[in-house]
Amino acid sequence: xxxxxxxxxxxxxxxxxxxxxxxxxxxxxxxxxxxxxxxxxxxxxxxxxxxxxxxxxxxxxxxxxxxxxxxxxxxxxxxxxxxxxxxxxxxxxxxxxxxxxxxxxxxxxxxxxxxxxxxxxxxxxxxxxxxxxxxxxxxxxxxxxxxxxxxxxxxxxxxxxxxxxxxxxxxxxxxxxxxx
Amino acid sequence: xxxxxxxxxxxxxxxxxxxxxxxxxxxxxxxxxxxxxxxxxxxxxxxxxxxxxxxxxxxxxxxxxxxxxxxxxxxxxxxxxxxxxxxxxxxxxxxxxxxxxxxxxxxxxxxxxxxxxxxxxxxxxxxxxxxxxxxxxxxxxxxxxxxxxxxxxxxxxxxxxxxxxxxxxxxxxxxxxxxxxxxxxxxxxxxxxxxxxxxxxx
Numbered sequence: 001x002x003x004x005x006x007x008x009x010x011x012x013x014x015x016x017x018x019x020x021x022x023x024x025x026x027x028x029x030x031x032x033x034x035x036x037x038x039x040x041x042x043x044x045x046x047x048x049x050x051x052x053x054x055x056x057x058x059x060x061x062x063x064x065x066x067x068x069x070x071x072x073x074x075x076x077x078x079x080x081x082x083x084x085x086x087x088x089x090x091x092x093x094x095x096x097x098x099x100x101x102x103x104x105x106x107x108x109x110x111x112x113x114x115x116x117x118x119x120x121x122x123x124x125x126x127x128x129x130x131x132x133x134x135x136x137x138x139x140x141x142x143x144x145x146x147x148x149x150x151x152x153x154x155x156x157x158x159x160x161x162x163x164x165x166x167x168x169x170x171x172x173x174x175x176x177x178x179x180x
Numbered sequence: 181x182x183x184x185x186x187x188x189x190x191x192x193x194x195x196x197x198x199x200x201x202x203x204x205x206x207x208x209x210x211x212x213x214x215x216x217x218x219x220x221x222x223x224x225x226x227x228x229x230x231x232x233x234x235x236x237x238x239x240x241x242x243x244x245x246x247x248x249x250x251x252x253x254x255x256x257x258x259x260x261x262x263x264x265x266x267x268x269x270x271x272x273x274x275x276x277x278x279x280x281x282x283x284x285x286x287x288x289x290x291x292x293x294x295x296x297x298x299x300x301x302x303x304x305x306x307x308x309x310x311x312x313x314x315x316x317x318x319x320x321x322x323x324x325x326x327x328x329x330x331x332x333x334x335x336x337x338x339x340x341x342x343x344x345x346x347x348x349x350x351x352x353x354x355x356x357x358x359x360x361x362x363x364x365x366x367x368x369x370x371x372x373x374x375x376x377x378x379x380x381x382x
Contacts, residue, residue: 013325016280024233028240035236042235046228049291050220057216062209063185066192069208071199112332120338129333129344133326134351138319144223145315148291149298152305154181155374156366157312161319163362168320168355175347 049148056147060139064102073098089173092118096128097169101162104137126180130172135165223284230288234270243269257317257360258310260300267296271314278322290318306374309367313360320359321352 028035067073077095084094092114100107111128118124138161146154196205237243247254247268254261254268261267270293277286293314301308307315326348333341366372 010325010327013281013327016277016282017285021233024237024240024242027242028236031240033236033239038235038239039232041232042238043228043232045231045295046224049227049231049295050224053220053223054217057220058213059185061212061216063188063192065208065212066196066205067188068192069204070192070194070196070201072191072195075195108328108332111329112336115332115336120333120336120341125333125336125338126344126347129326129329130347130351133323133329133344133348134321134355136319136321141319142315144287145290145294145318146307146311149294150305151298151301151307151311152181153307153375155307155312156363156369156372157307157315158181158184160312160316160359160363160366164316164320164355164359167358168351171354172347172351175351179347 052150053144053147056143056152057140060143064139068099068102068106073102087170087173088177089170090124090127092124093127093131093173096131100131100135100169101138101165104140107132107137123176123180127173127176130176131169134172135168136161138162138165223287226284227288227291230285231292234273234289234292237269237273238266243273245269246272257313260308260310261297262300265296265300267293267300267310270296275317275322278318279324281323281325281327303374303376308374312367313363316359316363317356320355322356323352324349 025035028038077098080098081091081094084097085091089097096107096110096114099110111132114128115125120126120129138158142154142158142161146152146157192205196202234243243266244264247264247266250268250272251263254272255263258268258271270289274286274290274293277289280286294311297308297311297314298304301311326345329344329348330341333344
């Protein structure tokens with residue numbers, strides 16, 4: 001059942017971009033849009049957006065690199081372990097929970113590690129899979145999105161994102177313990 | 181952001197000194213700087229592709245059409261955006277791409293939405309309420325197909341790699357609801373009020 005569902009969803013994913021591209025072009029043609037000129041005109045901005053992101057991305061990813069490589073993150077993990085244990089989070093899942101908002105590739109690495117050590121069908125394996133799938137790399141998203149328009153005062157966006165991360169990470173633990 | 185960034189760097193350097201990890205730190209920061217540029221450059225192609233297609237969709241009236249039909253849902257979330265503004269259509273395109281798991285295409289459409297939101301933003305260097313709401317929804321994740329997770333589980337020999345999909349969809353819905361609630365409460369707090377900008381020409 002789940003396999004059929006995944007296969008179906010995967011097919012939608014594979015078809016989406018080509019179908020959308022063809023659909024938009026046909027619609028634009030029928031509305032007599034000069035499609036080639038309009039496409040090129042729009043696409044021109046792509047380069048500027050990419051370049052505009054660079055300083056924001058360098059700032060945040062370098063900050064995170066310092067924090068992780070120095071062992072400061074490990075210390076933070078040890079410090080908050082009693083709190084997360086109390087909330088029912090397995091100790092092995094804590095590094096995953098802390099890295100997830102900071103680094104997508106880092107979290108993916110930790111998840112693979114845990115899955116290979118404990119097995120994908122263990123409780124902890126399911127918990128980290130859920131954490132990975134149901135949350136986003138908040139810091140990366142904020143740097144890229146705000147960077148693309150040159151916004152440096154992010155106001156409450158960061159806190160709202162982090163609150164949502166905490167909610168997602170904790171409910172991943174709780175719902176997994178109810179379901180599996 | 182100032183505080184968090186300072187914290188990451190100062191705590192990092194301090195602990196690198198205590199733990200004797202200065203060499204690792206140096207290497208990590210060099211790699212991160214290089215990686216950031218590669219990430220940004222890697223986005224340019226797909227960015228150009230989607231910005232081009234979105235221009236077609238705009239000129240054909242598709243973006244405004246999307247904005248208009250989804251107005252009932254979007255209005256309470258983004259009260260400051262005029263009801264048939266292309267910004268709404270671009271945000272919808274980003275949400276849809278995220279739900280379908282289109283990765284970098286979703287990012288490209290999201291950046292298009294940010295450009296539209298910035299056009300409406302009177303304080304060019306400060307995030308508007310609409311931007312914060314948009315990003316809160318975005319960072320809470322909107323996945324329907326966690327393709328990477330399923331692939332890793334399958335390669336580790338899981339008996340049923342896709343069994344986590346239901347839980348993931350449930351958890352991601354919870355975190356999205358929390359994100360929207362949090363952003364709507366936080367935007368009213370005095371600490372996050374928009375302050376006048378000293379430098380208007382950014």
